[in-house]
Amino acid sequence: MLNFEKKTDFFVGIDSDGCAFDTMELKQKECFIPCTIKHYGLQGVSKYTREAEEFVNLYSKSRGINRFPALVETLNWLRRRPQVVARGIQVPELPRVTEWIHREKKLGNDALKKEVKATQDPELAACLEWSEAVNHAVAEMVKGVPPFPFVRESLEKLQGLADVAVVSATPQEALVREWEEHGIASYVTMIGGQEFGTKKEMLQKSTEYPKGHSLMLGDAPGDYKAAMANQVLFFPINPGDEEKSWQRFFNEGIDRFLHGTFDSAYQQELVDAFEKYLPVNPPWPVL
Numbered sequence: 301m302l303n304f305e306k307k308t309d310f311f312v313g314i315d316s317d318g319c320a321f322d323t324m325e326l327k328q329k330e331c332f333i334p335c336t337i338k339h340y341g342l343q344g345v346s347k348y349t350r351e352a353e354e355f356v357n358l359y360s361k362s363r364g365i366n367r368f369p370a371l372v373e374t375l376n377w378l379r380r381r382p383q384v385v386a387r388g389i390q391v392p393e394l395p396r397v398t399e400w401i402h403r404e405k406k407l408g409n410d411a412l413k414k415e416v417k418a419t420q421d422p423e424l425a426a427c428l429e430w431s432e433a434v435n436h437a438v439a440e441m442v443k444g445v446p447p448f449p450f451v452r453e454s455l456e457k458l459q460g461l462a463d464v465a466v467v468s469a470t471p472q473e474a475l476v477r478e479w480e481e482h483g484i485a486s487y488v489t490m491i492g493g494q495e496f497g498t499k500k501e502m503l504q505k506s507t508e509y510p511k512g513h514s515l516m517l518g519d520a521p522g523d524y525k526a527a528m529a530n531q532v533l534f535f536p537i538n539p540g541d542e543e544k545s546w547q548r549f550f551n552e553g554i555d556r557f558l559h560g561t562f563d564s565a566y567q568q569e570l571v572d573a574f575e576k577y578l579p580v581n582p583p584w585p586v587l
């Protein structure tokens with residue numbers, strides 16, 4: 301849970317990756333996708349791999365899920381695409397990785413490393429190699445990404461009126477670096493990374509505020525679920541339309557929130573629009 305002194309009567313939680321910062325596009329498109337194509341021998345269907353991976357990680361209901369289930373889902377969509385079948389490209393199946401995903405609670409490189417050591421399984425070893433290559437690519441690529449337009453303006457507008465906290469599943473150290481790099485750390489009361497618990501746990505802070513006085517901004521279904529679980533209002537930052545979303549928050553959402561007109565009809569309208577941005581099924585034919 302977030303631990304800071306309550307200074308105002310309003311609480312705002314902000315997700316960081318893909319919500320305040322445009323880092324998801326960069327990470328997925330420039331780091332994850334090239335690594336998947338290279339490590340899984342998908343050069344012959346690179347275009348379709350890119351479309352599948354973007355769909356899973358950025359533009360579907362799976363947006364924001366852990367990298368390992370996302371990889372399995374990407375390969376599954378690819379295998380079911382007629383153009384891929386027609387080209388005769390073998391898309392690898394990952395039964396051992398899938399089995400590990402179902403069993404392991406902390407899906408990360410550390411846990412996978414232990415598993416590879418214990419089993420010497422080549423499929424798991426290849427997956428670890430892929431994941432480490434991704435981390436290497438991210439460390440080289442991701443820097444100098446400013447917050448979306450109207451993030452800073454919104455933070456300024458909320459100054460002194462609401463206690464604002466970063467509520468994120470990214471490691472704390474990376475969050476502090478990103479928020480300080482762009483001079484917006486000073487606007488927030490607290491930066492909550494994965495070490496503080498899940499987003500759902502962090503949002504329990506909202507119980508210290510009057511009913512209807514807490515709001516979460518996020519870009520993924522998981523953010524919405526965390527808000528709902530705590531009866532916190534949700535302002536979606538729509539994937540692909542982030543600037544418009546932040547502008548709307550700045551011009552309209554903040555005032556409605558602070559003046560008690562963020563009613564259920566308004567909430568529903570925002571969520572309905574958000575849901576349309578994230579379909580369950582891809583736009584291409586599926587076998």
Ligand SMILES: [Mg+2]
Pocket residue numbers: 315316317318319364518519520
């Ligand atoms: Mg996010």
